[in-house]
Amino acid sequence: MAGKHHNDWHDSRNFTSMLGLAPTPAEVEEQVAPLFDGERVFDVCHVGLVLRAVLGVQALLALGLALAAREPLQWLWWMSSGTVVTLSAVLFWLLLVCGARRPLARLREPWQWAVLLGLGALGASLGWQLLNLASDEPSGWFRQLSVALAGAAMAAMLLYWMKLRERSQRPADALAQLVELQSRIRPHFLFNTLNTAMALVRVDPNRAEAVLEDLSELFRVALAEASTVVSLNEEVELARRYLDIEQIRFGERLRIRWQLDESAGNARVPPLLLQPLVENAVRHGVEPNDAGGALEVRTKSRGAEVEILVSNSVGAASSVPGHGLALRNVRDRLRLMHDVAARFEVRQEPGRFTVRIVLPR
Structure with a gap:
């Protein structure tokens, strides 16, 4: 009886293949292809992804300031000031990327990097201006240029991570889609x-x-x-x-x-x-x-x-x-x-x- 069911299953599978109902390798490839979508790179409208991005930037800030600080109190003071800039810049950048993910996906890759690095520099500069509202310390052109470049570097790091994340998800996505196609x-x-x-x-x-x-x-x-x-x-x-x-x-x-x-x-x-x-x-x-x-x-x-x-x-x-x-x-x-x-x-x-x-x- 088990052998009969086994043969029936193969017969039915061949029959559905002839009818064009079972997915062929070409159809699977055609179905999986849309998964490689540039828009997904910029889909940052998720709480988990925002949390990872913020914590990653804050961790880098903490490590960088720890190298320069002479004592824990100085490090805490610098961190409290730096967090105003980095948190404002990261959230500003992620909000814009989330809202403009479709237009960004249509840009060629060099323009994507140029636009998002520019937004990173702008976000860091705005965060720096926000910090200066509560500080009397003068802010010269060199400091402003350094902050803008740091913001661009932060944006480059986040964009690179997002592209790596999308590439790493392709095999899992393709496998999930393949299983789905075969089980539908x-x-x-x-x-x-x-x-x-x-x-x-x-x-x-x-x-x-x-x-x-x-x-x-x-x-x-x-x-x-x-x-x-x-x-x-x-x-x-x-x-x-x-x-x-x-x-x-x-x-x-x-x-x-x-x-x-x-x-x-x-x-x-x-x-x-x-x-x-x-x-x-x-x-x-x-x-x-x-x-x-x-x-x-x-x-x-x-x-x-x-x-x-x-x-x-x-x-x-x-x-x-x-x-x-x-x-x-x-x-x-x-x-x-x-x-x-x-x-x-x-x-x-x-x-x-x-x-x-x-x-x-």
């Missing part, structure tokens, strides 16, 4: 759905047409060029289409409950965030059990954050144990998009499995 289309799901549609053609043609329309939409999204971001509303609609198909397969065995907060619908999420989670819930929480199972999808707006919960009942163990690829895939894409501002939690209780996602609106 399950041949058995395709055949089950086609069988459902064929069974309905004679008894209920309109319903069969609706099933095929839902399936077409799922594959359109799955095989479309990877986009950077979609809204939570779009993800909910796609999950609905998937569950509508499964509802026909399982009937009353699949009990679905939606609790959706309309104010959370505009939250930015990675594409195909919900569909793998509800698919996991059906595959491992409903399909193995003769009595079926219950699935709940809930969204809620909580101030500046949005909470997403996908919860399913757990009964008999699935005959095909999961490997956690879908969960890791979703977690990695959330981290790449929102960094530490997003949280991904998995909670398993007696008779219940819950995935909780919290992300910025």
Whole structure:
């Protein structure tokens, strides 16, 4: 029996390849290519990245002043003054880069360096002027030039780090995208759905047409060029289409409950965030059990954050144990998009499995 399932899987995989539904190496390369996006270099609008940049600059300032100070009190005095300049300059620079990330991405690389080093010099000069408001110490041209050059050097350091960070994320992003592409289309799901549609053609043609329309939409999204971001509303609609198909397969065995907060619908999420989670819930929480199972999808707006919960009942163990690829895939894409501002939690209780996602609106 195991050998038969194995052969069926290969046959279905070959069939979907012939249909053009399974991703070929060329399609994978084409899908991964958009990941190498210059705009991502300048995407500094994350709390975690801002915190790392500020702490890095402050650490360099502390080490530099420690070399010149003769005693701890002198070092503390210099640090208190220097922090006014560096903190103002870094936050000013990051704010401008965040707001202008799209125009910056369109510039050629030499111009990117020129513009951002100039902004670094400007930010440091403004920070120095802010410090001088509380000081009577004269500020000559040499001191002002030194501060501007230090600001440009700081900007160069941050820009170099941002480019290194983007390059280091490419393999992880490409791997996550590859896993996603390979897991989006399950041949058995395709055949089950086609069988459902064929069974309905004679008894209920309109319903069969609706099933095929839902399936077409799922594959359109799955095989479309990877986009950077979609809204939570779009993800909910796609999950609905998937569950509508499964509802026909399982009937009353699949009990679905939606609790959706309309104010959370505009939250930015990675594409195909919900569909793998509800698919996991059906595959491992409903399909193995003769009595079926219950699935709940809930969204809620909580101030500046949005909470997403996908919860399913757990009964008999699935005959095909999961490997956690879908969960890791979703977690990695959330981290790449929102960094530490997003949280991904998995909670398993007696008779219940819950995935909780919290992300910025």
